[in-house]
Amino acid sequence: MSKSDIQAAFEQGKGIFRLAPNWVPRSFCVPGRRIKLHPDDYYALGGNRGGIDERWFSSTTPADNGPLTGEFEGLSFCVFEDKGQTKQFLLRDAVDELKGALIGERLWKQFGKWPMFSKFFDNKGPLPHHIHHRDEHAAKVGAMGKPEAYYFPPQLNNHGGDFPYTFFGLQPGVTREQVKEALMNFTHGDNKITDLSTAYRLVPGTGWDVPPGVLHAPGSLCTYEPQMASDVFAMYQSLVNDAIIGEELLWKNTPQDKVGDYDYLLDVIDWEVNVDPLFAEHRFMAPKPVRPVEEMRELGYEEKWVVYKSGAFSAKELTVFPGSTVTITDSAAYGMYVVQGHGTFGTWDIETPALIRFGQLTYDEYFVSEDAAKAGVRITNPSKSDPIVILKHFGAGNPDLKL
Numbered sequence: 001m002s003k004s005d006i007q008a009a010f011e012q013g014k015g016i017f018r019l020a021p022n023w024v025p026r027s028f029c030v031p032g033r034r035i036k037l038h039p040d041d042y043y044a045l046g047g048n049r050g051g052i053d054e055r056w057f058s059s060t061t062p063a064d065n066g067p068l069t070g071e072f073e074g075l076s077f078c079v080f081e082d083k084g085q086t087k088q089f090l091l092r093d094a095v096d097e098l099k100g101a102l103i104g105e106r107l108w109k110q111f112g113k114w115p116m117f118s119k120f121f122d123n124k125g126p127l128p129h130h131i132h133h134r135d136e137h138a139a140k141v142g143a144m145g146k147p148e149a150y151y152f153p154p155q156l157n158n159h160g161g162d163f164p165y166t167f168f169g170l171q172p173g174v175t176r177e178q179v180k181e182a183l184m185n186f187t188h189g190d191n192k193i194t195d196l197s198t199a200y201r202l203v204p205g206t207g208w209d210v211p212p213g214v215l216h217a218p219g220s221l222c223t224y225e226p227q228m229a230s231d232v233f234a235m236y237q238s239l240v241n242d243a244i245i246g247e248e249l250l251w252k253n254t255p256q257d258k259v260g261d262y263d264y265l266l267d268v269i270d271w272e273v274n275v276d277p278l279f280a281e282h283r284f285m286a287p288k289p290v291r292p293v294e295e296m297r298e299l300g301y302e303e304k305w306v307v308y309k310s311g312a313f314s315a316k317e318l319t320v321f322p323g324s325t326v327t328i329t330d331s332a333a334y335g336m337y338v339v340q341g342h343g344t345f346g347t348w349d350i351e352t353p354a355l356i357r358f359g360q361l362t363y364d365e366y367f368v369s370e371d372a373a374k375a376g377v378r379i380t381n382p383s384k385s386d387p388i389v390i391l392k393h394f395g396a397g398n399p400d401l402k403l
Helices: 003-012 091-098 105-111 135-141 176-184 262-268 279-283 293-299 370-375
Strands: 016-019 023-026 051-057 077-082 085-090 116-121 148-151 165-168 198-201 207-210 301-307 314-320 325-328 334-340 342-345 348-351 365-368 377-380 388-394
Touching: 003 077, 003 085, 003 091, 016 091, 077 091, 085 091, 116 334, 116 388, 148 301, 148 314, 165 207, 165 279, 176 262, 207 279, 207 301, 293 301, 301 325, 334 342, 342 388, 370 377
Parallel strands: none
Antiparallel strands: 016 077, 016 365, 023 051, 051 116, 077 085, 148 207, 165 198, 301 314, 314 388, 325 377, 334 365, 334 388, 342 348, 342 377
16 A cells, blocks of 8 residues: 555545454454354354454554464554545554654654554453563563453443453462462463452443453453553463463463573562452442533533543543534544444444444444544434444543543
């Protein structure tokens, strides 16, 4: 894709790019089948790749799925209509070309790239107790640390799956020796590390903040997950739902000279946060209105912060009421996904399909440049009954978020 095509697409959308669905499989997961993919397509990449249980949003970060990972797996593409032809180019290339004109000078100068992405992960059962590395440990394998956060959209959680509870952290008083023993038993069946943790029931319409270095075993709700632009992790649990986790995942993103060193795995853990006796109070997130609720409702919309405890990213849920037209301003660039309804968004039509074939293009995902966000996006909901609901994910240091 030429520079002129990227510029033409940018101008055509008035600073807003349309994005293509970005499906990602995980070999160690069973899909929960709530992300609108056609039932025949959850294994579209082949049974050896595992089921498609994730859709990534606004991603310039490649997925790290081992040696069979596709060339563009995890990377978002922009969609451009030109003289009757449909063209696509990587969002990553658009960021490299447009720089601060797309993501804002502040983020471009700080990171030199779009520093986050979001995703749905949608699993029938729970994931293993695992950890994402902090910057100091991720840097040893040439990566960034990975804070993340969860929000559970009610529209995609008509059922809770097999285990709608998440284990977070470690119980207060758990020692390094207890965790080390569990890790050393990794190849002996169930290493029982969740015996040392606490499970919390997951509630649609709420969320959790998960800093790097915190052990967590996500439960089986369909989850919207803003996160830093990194895919580092290590699995610390060896058996989940009778499925064995390969030992190579215990040592994933461990420097070669530290493989086999269980004390290194213990150092990856942020002990203070994991054993916090007020973990739920400090990490749970109930939605917070961005402005007084009655003031917003009089204008025809309601907007809430749903992810707001990390400086690395943030997220909002915007609802535009039936029959309303509103102009929404933000101080930073963002990616967005339409989780309910149809209408117009700037110059674009928006709609959320009930069913999507693998490879099908949609009108449910966009990326909004900083200038377009600051100028305000005009949104019209022509429905007489159905609200438009949009999830919006922002990069680090959102000026509108007062932590």
